[in-house]
Amino acid sequence: MRQRVATAVWRVVLAASLVCGIGLLPWLTHTDPAHTVLKARSAERDPTPEVLADIRAQLGLDGGPFHVLGRWLGGLVRGDAGQSWISGADVLPGVVQALGASLLLMAVALAVAALTAGLVCARTLRLGARRRLGGRRRGGTGSAVVASLPEFLVASVLATVVGVQLGWLPALGWYGPQWTLLPALALGLPAGAVIGRLLDDLLPGAFGEPWALAAAARGLTGSRIARQALRRCVPALLPNLGLFVVGLTGGAVAVEQVFDIPGLGRTTLQAALAQDLPVLQAGTLALVLLAALATGATRVTARLLTGPALSDGALSSLHRPVPPAGRVLPLAQGAVLLAVIGIGLTRDPLALDTGQRLRAPSLDHPFGTDSLGRDLLARVGHGALDTLLLASAITAAALVAGVLLGLVPRVSGALVDTVNAVPPVLVALLVTAVAGSGGATPALAVGAVAWAPLAAHTSALLGQERATLHITATRGLGAGRWYLLRRELLPAVLPPVLRHALLRLPGVALALASLGFLGLGAQPPSPEWGLLLAENQPYAERAPWAVLAPAAVLALLGALAVSAAGGLRGPRRRPVRATPAVAEQATAPEKEPVAAP
Incomplete structure (x- = not known):
């Protein structure tokens, strides 16, 4: 009961911190909220000190951010979320x-x-x-x-x-x-x-x-x-x-x-x-x-x-050895992806030729050209350095953070729920407010939420794996928590979570691309893949190759990730027996069996 209360308090603290952080967003940007509201209401009106002071008085901004936040929280108790600063509506x-x-x-x-x-x-x-x-x-x-x-x-x-x-x-x-x-x-x-x-x-x-x-x-x-x-x-x-x-x-x-x-x-x-x-x-x-x-x-x-199987320890392990997958397909997919990137790197992604605007694929331009006559193959190849490598680094960091936090579900459960409630776009805005805009903004925003699905997957698999028969038997032989974690739990949980991380790799690249599409990522003339899609999306009907080229490379990345994930093999389950390490723990008279983690 005490643990449940502590978990509930932890969730409330995290949710309150998130709402308070959002409430401080206008002041974190180091801009005057009254100036922003004036621009939204009447862009032609001059922001004189008198006009800005009048807006601050109307919105109650004179007391500072914490006064505004406290008044908003007090209104929630009465079922009143306030009025819009822009439209004035409830x-x-x-x-x-x-x-x-x-x-x-x-x-x-x-x-x-x-x-x-x-x-x-x-x-x-x-x-x-x-x-x-x-x-x-x-x-x-x-x-x-x-x-x-x-x-x-x-x-x-x-x-x-x-x-x-x-x-x-x-x-x-x-x-x-x-x-x-x-x-x-x-x-x-x-x-x-x-x-x-x-x-x-x-x-x-x-x-x-x-x-x-x-x-x-x-x-x-x-x-x-x-x-x-x-x-x-x-x-x-x-x-x-x-x-x-x-x-x-x-x-x-x-x-x-x-x-x-x-x-x-x-x-x-x-x-x-x-x-x-x-x-x-x-x-x-x-x-x-x-x-x-x-x-x-x-x-x-x-x-x-x-x-009741989770508490009775009556489950079987779902993570059996995976038969070896074929190696030809992932090698072929990887070769094609590397060839596209390699050939694209040999070309100039910024060379303009207005006479070659929106040209269809040809020998000179295998992926065609964009609205400014730039070679799409060159831009896709150079964009891989900004998108693919960054997505791989974020996925690796998310895997490590997800596994470590997934091992302590009492701490990570509420954190996963809170983090997942914030869209990456809003995280990007918060990062921009705190750290400023730049090339690192999409990476920080996506990395801040990319670990949550892996942590949830780790904790769910770990909970079921702890309830399996072989874990119950090994624990009965006197195995301690570190022995179980190192020799039994992690070898069973890591392969499926790693396969999950590989499946998420294209999703991370897509999240980076989505921020670029919404204008919160890289800025022109960067060849980042999301920006390529955003720039060429208005021409999708006239020149479909302009959006199909980066989309096809993203799809190839996804196919390669799944093929590589299929080659990861789980542990071979050994018969339960008293191994020397376990036997030593079981026969030591001065040591009591340690409860499962």
Whole structure:
């Protein structure tokens, strides 16, 4: 009980710190909020001292940032989130309306993601139900390509082709449920591909457990065995599913921008850019509460699906040795990626030729040219130094931080929930406010949130691995917590988390690209991939190669990451026996068995 109270207090402290940090954003930028409000209300009016003083008096800014923050918190107790500094309208109705639009979009996107995840792991389910799993694992190139497609690029293509050219579905606006289909596809397809790959990684272990073998021997149908295998694997993925729920709500800023959706992410971003503090604080608080509800729901669902097995130590390990994957495919993909980058580095990415604007691919320009006549192959190759290397470094740092924090779920659980509630775009604005804009801003913003899914995955797998029979037996022989952690738990948990990190590598690159697309990352004439997509997206209909070139390289990166992840093998489970180290602990009379960590 004391631990639960401490955890609850820790969550409240983190949430309060986040809201307070957001509340100080206008002052962290070292700009006068009154000046920003004046520009938003009337750009033609001169910012004289008298006018600025009048605005400060109207907004109550004379008392300083902490006075403003305290007054806002006091209003929340009465159900009043204040009035917008820009429009003067009440904040709460607008935030609730934006949250409703985001929740509807999130629900449809989750349905698309669930369907996509089912298609990704359909072959494994079919083979497992027929007891034919084994041999070489597929590389999952198709799902890797889908997972690597930038959401804003998918949104732009769907809006242009399906919405405008074909006219099958409405493309812009938010007037009813049918307007949710295209943006839900743009959000749900990449998310579903990632979830499907993680589920496909766990299913073979579930089909190899004793209950599945016994069920097949008793003649149960393959469909029933497959459903139980899904139920067995889903609890380990629920923490990441909770992260996706919040990400599809607050992190869908680029998609909401493309489809002109008045969602919570877009509302929060616009308030941050305009320094409309009451709207920004209310939107952030809504995201934090949504994150807490999603996390609580996933934990309750995981407990219901798993039952008392977690406390009884009656589970089997899902992380069995992975058959060696083929080496030809990842080598071929890596060779193609290196060739593209290498050839591009030999060309000048800044050479202008206005007579060659938006030229189609040719021998002189294999990827075509952009709107200024610059060679796209050169820009893609040079952009790899800014995007690919940076994404790899961020992924490595996120892996280390995620594993270390995942080992202490009582500390990291609340931190993961709080961090995930803040979209990377808003983090980028906070980083810009504190450290200023520059090339390091996207890296700091993405790195600040990239570790959260890996920490959630680590803690979920660790919790299930501690409840397995072989851990119970090894603990019964007197093994201490460090022996269990070093020899049993980490060897079982690290391979799937490392595969997860590789699957996240294209996502990190996409996050960097999204910030560039929204103008919060690299600035022209940098050839960073997100900036390339942002610059050429208006010409997607006339010159599709201008956006397909960087998108294809991102998709190739995703395919390579999945192929490389398929080659990582888990530990071979040894029979439980008293090894010398364990026997020494078990036979030492002066040492009591140490409880599991």
